[in-house]
Amino acid sequence: EKGGYDTYMLKEIYEQPTALTNTLIGRLHDETGEVNLDIGLDPASFKRISIIACGTAYYAGLVGEYLIEGLARIPVEVDVASEYRYRHPIVSENTLAIVVSQSGETIDTLEALREAKKGGAKTLGVINAKGSSMTRELDDTLYIHAGPEIGVASTKAYTSMVSAFLMLALWLARARGTLTEERAQELLHAARELPRLVEEALSPERVERIRQVAEKYAGARDYLFLGRGVNAPTAFEGALKLKEISYIHAEAYAAGEMKHGPIALIDENLPVVVVATESPLLEKTISNVQEVRARSGRVIALLSDGDTENARHADDVLYVPRAHEMVSPVVNVVALQLLSYFTATALGRDVDKPRNLAKSVTVE
Numbered sequence: 001e002k003g004g005y006d007t008y009m010l011k012e013i014y015e016q017p018t019a020l021t022n023t024l025i026g027r028l029h030d031e032t033g034e035v036n037l038d039i040g041l042d043p044a045s046f047k048r049i050s051i052i053a054c055g056t057a058y059y060a061g062l063v064g065e066y067l068i069e070g071l072a073r074i075p076v077e078v079d080v081a082s083e084y085r086y087r088h089p090i091v092s093e094n095t096l097a098i099v100v101s102q103s104g105e106t107i108d109t110l111e112a113l114r115e116a117k118k119g120g121a122k123t124l125g126v127i128n129a130k131g132s133s134m135t136r137e138l139d140d141t142l143y144i145h146a147g148p149e150i151g152v153a154s155t156k157a158y159t160s161m162v163s164a165f166l167m168l169a170l171w172l173a174r175a176r177g178t179l180t181e182e183r184a185q186e187l188l189h190a191a192r193e194l195p196r197l198v199e200e201a202l203s204p205e206r207v208e209r210i211r212q213v214a215e216k217y218a219g220a221r222d223y224l225f226l227g228r229g230v231n232a233p234t235a236f237e238g239a240l241k242l243k244e245i246s247y248i249h250a251e252a253y254a255a256g257e258m259k260h261g262p263i264a265l266i267d268e269n270l271p272v273v274v275v276a277t278e279s280p281l282l283e284k285t286i287s288n289v290q291e292v293r294a295r296s297g298r299v300i301a302l303l304s305d306g307d308t309e310n311a312r313h314a315d316d317v318l319y320v321p322r323a324h325e326m327v328s329p330v331v332n333v334v335a336l337q338l339l340s341y342f343t344a345t346a347l348g349r350d351v352d353k354p355r356n357l358a359k360s361v362t363v364e
């Protein structure tokens with residue numbers, strides 16, 4: 001049932017090109033520029049968006065914030081569900097509450113959805129599990145169609161959720177006229193490329209390289225992950241994956257925050273994973289890398305293919321396929337999923353059933 005893979009997690013990592021195809025298929029039409037999500041809500045009617053989720057789904061929501069604000073210019077806030085449900089959020093009929101969940105059963109997210117509804121918000125789910133509890137209470141659901149996810153650590157659901165947010169951002173932007181035809185086409189095209197790019201990110205040479213790097217640093221006690229902008233959540237998600245399945249302590253920060261505290265942690269024993277792929281802010285990220293280096297930190301850099309220039313700032317480089325910045329979180333995270341996977345297997349961990357974790361958290 002694991003289709004020849006040692007674990008469900010590895011199988012699901014490799015299923016991502018297919019999962020992404022299923023998320024995107026029939027919904028984006030780059031010839032006509034249409035985004036057809038079959039959502040029965042008026043995309044032009046919202047003044048505010050609240051994204052609510054837990055764990056990995058929350059990080060997908062953080063990418064969603066970046067995409068929706070950036071492309072559709074609507075104010076977005078993102079909350080972890082356990083906070084949202086108790087913080088007396090300000091909600092109105094002009095609010096669209098988007099709940100994000102693989103299982104559709106997470107109790108905090110379900111209760112947060114009820115809280116948003118109580119305040120009059122319209123509700124939309126970004127959900128994987130068909131017919132789950134949340135889908136029965138939502139106004140509408142954008143299924144991600146990633147297929148069943150068995151491994152406790154979420155992988156393919158995450159990349160499909162992020163892709164769903166890209167489609168939602170385009171759907172909202174189309175209705176609000178915030179994108180030029182040219183930019184819309186460019187983004188639609190970038191989205192359609194995702195299955196192919198993720199396939200490329202899973203090439204045997206890249207996977208082998210990640211395995212070597214993971215083994216090299218598997219003895220580390222702590223790890224730091226840094227990223228900026230749309231890839232700050234990639235760093236957060238990379239750290240969460242590593243913690244969950246390898247039990248190595250990991251922290252993640254938006255790269256610009258480093259000098260406000262975490263820089264004190266850096267010494268020659270600390271591997272620092274930096275997401276430094278193509279972006280208008282790449283120079284800023286590289287200067288953060290230099291700060292890590294100057295304090296003897298060990299830099300593992302995710303660089304875009306062909307960026308030999310910045311390779312000199314890193315101890316180890318993981319090259320990733322070049323992608324449009326707005327879709328790059330989907331491509332980049334794959335390398336971090338594999339990094340945590342091979343770290344965990346090097347340490348002999350049971351990756352499909354990490355200690356203390358359940359696949360679906362239905363109690364508070």
Ligand code: F6R
Nearest residue numbers: 055056057101102103106153154
């Ligand atoms: C991380 C992980 C958890 C879940 C979280 C939300 O790998 O699996 O952090 O993402 O419990 O679960 P869902 O998406 O089912 O609501």
